[in-house]
C-alpha cells in the first residue's frame with residue numbers, strides 16, 4: 345500500500361492542536377468525538393449513494409472523504425491505523441488457516 349495513509353495520519357496528529365481557524369482537522373476535533381463520528385457516518389452514506397448511482401468518480405471522492413474522517417476519528421481515540429491493518433492481517437491469517445483446513449479435508 346502507498347504511504348499516503350500513513351503520511352495523512354501523521355499530518356492529522358500534527359494538525360489536531362493547530363489553530364482551528366487555519367485547520368479543518370483542528371476545527372473538527374474541537375467540535376468533539378460525536379461530531380467526528382457523525383461526519384464519518386455522513387461520508388459513508390455519501391459513498392454508498394455514489395456507489396448505488398454507479399458514480400465511480402463520486403465514489404472515489406466520497407471514499408477519500410470517508411477515509412480522511414475515519415483517520416480523524418481513530419486519532420481522537422489514539423488508535424493507530426496500523427492497529428486496523430494488523431486486524432485485517434490477523435483475519436487474513438485466520439481465513440488462510442480455514443481455507444487450508446477445508447482443502448485438506450476435501451483431499452482426505
Ligand SMILES: N=c1c2ncn([C@@H]3O[C@H](COP(=O)(O)OP(=O)(O)OP(=O)(O)O)[C@@H](O)[C@H]3O)c2ncn1[C@@H]1O[C@H](COP(=O)(O)O)[C@@H](O)[C@H]1O
Nearest residue numbers: 352355356359360362366367368369370371383408409412
Ligand atoms: N484530505 C483532507 C480533506 N478532505 C476533505 N477535507 C475537508 O473536509 C471538509 C468536508 O466537507 P463538508 O462539506 O462535508 O464539511 P463542512 O461543510 O466543512 O462541515 P460540516 O458543517 O458538515 O461539519 C471540507 O472542509 C474539506 O476541505 C479535507 N481537509 C484536509 N485534508 C487533509 O488534511 C490535511 C490537514 O488539513 P488542515 O487540518 O486543514 O490543515 C491537509 O493537508 C489535507 O491533506
